Amino acid sequence: MKKFMVLVGMVMQLTLSAQAESVFHWVDSEGKVHYEDIPAADAAKVEEKKFTLPAPSDDDALSYETRRAKQNFPVTLYVAERCGESCVQAREFLSKRGIPFVEKSLASKEDNEAFMKASGGNAIPTLAVGRNFLKGFEVGQWGSELDIAGYPKTAPYGARPIVPPLKPVQAASSVEAAVPAQ
Numbered sequence: 001m002k003k004f005m006v007l008v009g010m011v012m013q014l015t016l017s018a019q020a021e022s023v024f025h026w027v028d029s030e031g032k033v034h035y036e037d038i039p040a041a042d043a044a045k046v047e048e049k050k051f052t053l054p055a056p057s058d059d060d061a062l063s064y065e066t067r068r069a070k071q072n073f074p075v076t077l078y079v080a081e082r083c084g085e086s087c088v089q090a091r092e093f094l095s096k097r098g099i100p101f102v103e104k105s106l107a108s109k110e111d112n113e114a115f116m117k118a119s120g121g122n123a124i125p126t127l128a129v130g131r132n133f134l135k136g137f138e139v140g141q142w143g144s145e146l147d148i149a150g151y152p153k154t155a156p157y158g159a160r161p162i163v164p165p166l167k168p169v170q171a172a173s174s175v176e177a178a179v180p181a182q
Contacts, residue, residue, distance in 0.1 A: 023049045062100060065152055073130035073149035075101040078115060080124045090125040090137045098155025099146060 023035050026043035039046045059067050077094065079087045094101050106112050106124070116122050123135035129145045147153065 025049055059100075063152065065150065066098065066100065069150035070100050073151075074128075075099055075146070075149075075151075076128040077101050077103045078106060078119070078124065078126040078128065079103060080106045083124050086137045087125045090127065090142075093137075093139060093142065096155065097143075097146065097151070097153070099151055 023037060024039040024043075024046055025048075026034050026036075026039040026046040028034060028040060029042055029044070034040075034043075035049075059070070062070070075094070077087075077090060079090075091103070104111075106115050112122065115126075119126055119128070119133040119135070121133075121135050125137050127134040127137075127142055127145070129149050132145060134141055134145055143153075
């Protein structure tokens with residue numbers, strides 16, 4: 001039991017020291033190299049090493065399965081200003097399933113032309129899963145395509161909040177602007 005308590009104490013000490021923002025690399029008078037959060041007074045060749053954590057992203061809240069599917073098959077929902085109830089249902093479907101998606105509003109003539117060239121049609125709403133375009137909202141077809149892409153069938157932590165549609169923005173007129181990067 002005593003050994004266990006000593007081991008627990010050592011692990012806790014290591015964890016606390018690992019949380020330091022900076023560590024000093026220094027050499028003592030005997031030539032031994034040390035890494036500690038405070039260098040000794042007689043230390044020679046002191047170098048400060050800083051460690052920072054990356055900023056959290058929206059993907060941190062997603063499951064591994066969802067992050068992987070998003071990386072390999074990003075989802076984009078193409079809508080238009082007068083889309084109506086089918087766009088609302090499409091948005092709700094993706095949100096209830098917990099699918100991370102980007103919504104693109106086709107407001108300008110250039111946006112429409114680039115979209116038609118990339119997707120091969122002009123049906124709205126259109127869902128892009130990776131490079132596959134699904135024209136018109138159909139629950140079975142969309143669900144099947146998302147299953148194949150590896151997205152979970154249900155949101156792991158409840159439905160994502162429904163994001164209101166984006167306001168139209170001036171986009172580049174190239175096809176690459178309308179098609180998500182792979």
